[in-house]
Amino acid sequence: MQSREPTPVDAIFYPINLATSFVASVLRFGAGAPGAPAIAATPPVLYEFEGCPFCRIAREAVSEAGVAVLVRPCPKGGKRFRPAVVELGGKAQFPYLIDPNTDEKMYESANISRYLIKTYGGARPFMQWTGPIDLLSSQFGVLARLMAGTITIKSRAPEKPLEFTGAERDPRARLVKERLCSMEIEYLWRPISGVPTLSDPNTGASISGAAEIRRYLKENYRT
Ligand SMILES: N[C@@H](CCC(=O)N[C@@H](CS)C(=O)NCC(=O)O)C(=O)O
16 A cells, blocks of 8 residues: 655655755766667666665666666675575676576676677767776765665565666666665666656556655565
8 A cells, every 4th residue: 555645754855865866866977868778588687786886887888778677686785686696606796787688697887888788789878988987976976875775674575576667867766776775676677767667566556756656665565
């Protein structure tokens, strides 16, 4: 069930969250605009977490490539998907990408970015031309959000992955992805511009708007 009214805490903190998320987007000079949509027979799987500056670089490439990916969030201390990365790749390092369409598996944000662009299209994300500023500004972006999406929040795992649309560059979408990440909720991410939307095949719910989605996640999946 989704209540209509924000709690007083949400009403106070949401505008602050939105403002600092906007700062994070500005620090990236608006990088992460969705490119032309690309089709993958099966979505590549991205293991990452929002509070990781390297993972942002990989997510911006996902956006640029316009390809939908299955995100398996791996915040620090996460138990749901982190172990799989160690098992599959040999170490806990993020981001990590698996593409079932080509059987490619890889660490390293630069390799992931190059691979996605080469395989699914788009141009090299522009921040990568800035050399060390790329990582530095991504780190500042993490700090602007007080490292949101780094630690876990107790949650119940949905049976089927949720489906989320929103652009990497969009401050509202970031607020949703941070929440999904901390709750270790797997989701099919379609990097598309516009108001963020969430569909939940487990309940049939369809929600738009970041504040509403965050509330839905809290009410339905927090334990
Ligand atoms: N050179 C790697 C660095 C990746 C990296 O250091 N990621 C950090 C998170 S920001 C990590 O995996 N730390 C170990 C952990 O979170 O357990 C890249 O560009 O992907």
